[in-house]
Amino acid sequence: xxxxxxxxxxxxxxxxxxxxxxxxxxxxxxxLILNEIQRNFPITHRPFLAxxxxxxxxxxxxxxxxxxxxxxxxxxRIGASFSAxxxxxxxxxxxxxxxxxxxxxxxxxxxxxxxxxxxxxxEGDYNIWFTLIAPSRKxxxxxxxxxSRKTGVKEILDLPASKTFKIAVDFSFE
Numbered sequence: 001x002x003x004x005x006x007x008x009x010x011x012x013x014x015x016x017x018x019x020x021x022x023x024x025x026x027x028x029x030x031x032l033i034l035n036e037i038q039r040n041f042p043i044t045h046r047p048f049l050a051x052x053x054x055x056x057x058x059x060x061x062x063x064x065x066x067x068x069x070x071x072x073x074x075x076x077r078i079g080a081s082f083s084a085x086x087x088x089x090x091x092x093x094x095x096x097x098x099x100x101x102x103x104x105x106x107x108x109x110x111x112x113x114x115x116x117x118x119x120x121x122x123e124g125d126y127n128i129w130f131t132l133i134a135p136s137r138k139x140x141x142x143x144x145x146x147x148s149r150k151t152g153v154k155e156i157l158d159l160p161a162s163k164t165f166k167i168a169v170d171f172s173f174e
């Protein structure tokens with residue numbers, strides 16, 4: 001593919017304007033930290049100290065390494081993941097038919113909404129896909145209407161799940 005037709009990865013679409021992940025070598029300590037924080041991030045007033053004690057490293061070193069991994073795009077975010085349904089919210093998968101010349105603006109508008117958890121470009125007529133979480137079905141409808149009005153994109157499919165399948169993805173950095 002030529003650079004003009006290169007498809008964005010999910011990270012590139014969601015993080016337009018941010019630095020894309022660089023390929024950097026991970027040493028043993030980076031790997032230990034990444035393995036631990038995927039599922040076992042401590043919920044305490046000093047989580048990096050708790051990590052340091054568990055991994056037998058210094059708190060300052062953990063903070064610096066996590067910041068470095070974040071700066072280069074290996075760590076995109078550190079935060080909790082909740083089941084939208086379990087906390088009374090609703091979610092939907094959306095697919096939009098976005099003309100090539102409108103993709104950048106469309107992605108930028110979609111990314112302004114805090115309930116967007118993924119946003120990526122795919123091959124095909126419906127070329128931008130994103131997930132949206134909101135307090136209610138009514139709020140999702142409102143947001144999708146706003147996105148359409150702000151971008152001029154009229155074809156946005158709203159595809160709420162009829163059954164939820166959740167697969168945990170952890171990477172082994174061993």
